[in-house]
Amino acid sequence: MLEQATVDRLRQMDGQGFPVLSLYLGLEAGPASLRSIPTRIKDLLSPAKDIPDSLPRHRRMSLRDDIEALSRASTVFASDLGRAVAVFRSSGAGIDEYIGLPGPVRDRAVIDAAPYLRPLDAMLEHYRRFCVVVVDRRSASIFRFRMDRLESWEETRDEEIRKANYGGFSGYEERRVRAHADEVLAKHYREVAARLDALVDEDPGYDLLIVGGPEVHAAGVVEDLSPRLTKRLAGTFIIDPHTMTPATVLVHSKRVASAYEKGEQERLVRRLLDTAASRRDAVIGVDDATAAVNRRAVATLVVQADRTNPGAVCHSCRWISRPEESACPSCGGTMHLVPDIVDALGDSVRNSGGSVQHIIVDTRLAESEVGAFLRYQTAIA
Numbered sequence: 457m458l459e460q461a462t463v464d465r466l467r468q469m470d471g472q473g474f475p476v477l478s479l480y481l482g483l484e485a486g487p488a489s490l491r492s493i494p495t496r497i498k499d500l501l502s503p504a505k506d507i508p509d510s511l512p513r514h515r516r517m518s519l520r521d522d523i524e525a526l527s528r529a530s531t532v533f534a535s536d537l538g539r540a541v542a543v544f545r546s547s548g549a550g551i552d553e554y555i556g557l558p559g560p561v562r563d564r565a566v567i568d569a570a571p572y573l574r575p576l577d578a579m580l581e582h583y584r585r586f587c588v589v590v591v592d593r594r595s596a597s598i599f600r601f602r603m604d605r606l607e608s609w610e611e612t613r614d615e616e617i618r619k620a621n622y623g624g625f626s627g628y629e630e631r632r633v634r635a636h637a638d639e640v641l642a643k644h645y646r647e648v649a650a651r652l653d654a655l656v657d658e659d660p661g662y663d664l665l666i667v668g669g670p671e672v673h674a675a676g677v678v679e680d681l682s683p684r685l686t687k688r689l690a691g692t693f694i695i696d697p698h699t700m701t702p703a704t705v706l707v708h709s710k711r712v713a714s715a716y717e718k719g720e721q722e723r724l725v726r727r728l729l730d731t732a733a734s735r736r737d738a739v740i741g742v743d744d745a746t747a748a749v750n751r752r753a754v755a756t757l758v759v760q761a762d763r764t765n766p767g768a769v770c771h772s773c774r775w776i777s778r779p780e781e782s783a784c785p786s787c788g789g790t791m792h793l794v795p796d797i798v799d800a801l802g803d804s805v806r807n808s809g810g811s812v813q814h815i816i817v818d819t820r821l822a823e824s825e826v827g828a829f830l831r832y833q834t835a836i837a
């Protein structure tokens with residue numbers, strides 16, 4: 457299963473001079489998909505078979521071994537049909553990693569000095585942990601989902617509201633019982649909100665909160681959320697607590713979460729484009745973003761690049777440029793080719809303490825592929 461720790465571990469790996477083959481493959485469900493895998497792998501890797509001539513022989517052999525092993529290994533993908541996989545191999549460096557992925561990826565094969573991780577970063581951002589509460593009058597069910605799988609489920613049940621026989625009571629007594637019922641309900645909402653708040657601090661915590669149930673009870677809990685939970689609230693949905701199952705809750709929650717994420721990403725891109733248009737602390741496009749990354753000026757790199765375009769990185773000072781440069785414009789050192797310039801930008805931003813955000817919904821950033829919020833206003837008048 458895909459975890460941040462796995463990606464962090466892969467990021468520490470490099471081929472120690474041997475080429476690392478990274479393969480991403482989307483797998484449709486069904487036997488036809490399984491049969492198509494060897495051909496698809498062959499197509500993806502065929503450009504790779506031509507590259508190795510420039511490499512020393514032992515490195516070429518390592519890559520050849522990896523390509524052959526993958527071409528033969530299509531049956532290992534059987535257990536991930538309907539989803540996707542990422543494979544990282546460098547037999548020379550002893551790297552052999554296979555990761556089942558929770559959602560679709562675009563097929564691609566990349567050969568580089570280290571594992572190619574941009575699709576995994578994008579996926580991790582997309583699959584956040586979410587907590588879903590379904591509130592009823594006296595009970596609440598709290599589900600936690602990760603990568604669309606149920607991680608935990610707990611039920612809370614509050615004190616029963618006293619059953620009262622109104623027949624023999626005076627109006628006063630009846631009002632008193634009602635007031636008590638309201639009080640019990642208010643206390644129930646408060647307790648549910650408090651439990652949700654406590655769960656944020658429990659390992660592994662959660663990123664998004666979704667509240668469901670009959671409208672009145674969902675609204676009651678939403679009103680009692682602490683400020684930090686209000687920030688995590690992705691939305692609400694209506695469901696009958698008596699007929700719900702974890703599967704139906706997940707369906708509703710995914711709909712709420714994806715609408716929320718779409719809005720969030722659209723807002724981020726709009727803010728980026730507006731900032732770049734009106735002020736000087738954001739830039740748009742690969743060239744301007746590269747210049748900002750080289751100045752170590754990027755706070756957040758925003759990426760919406762479906763294609764991969766090559767670039768070059770300086771061996772000694774990590775300067776990044778378009779692939780045409782053979783000598784580093786900054787220090788004169790040797791530039792080496794990298795398969796994906798945007799990936800190199802992302803690595804550099806992370807290494808200098810910035811962050812990277814991937815946009816997966818359709819936005820205007822797709823034309824420019826990448827943009828960046830800068831750390832400070834550039835001094836250029």
Ligand SMILES: [Zn+2]
Nearest residue numbers: 770773784787
């Ligand atoms: Zn340099």
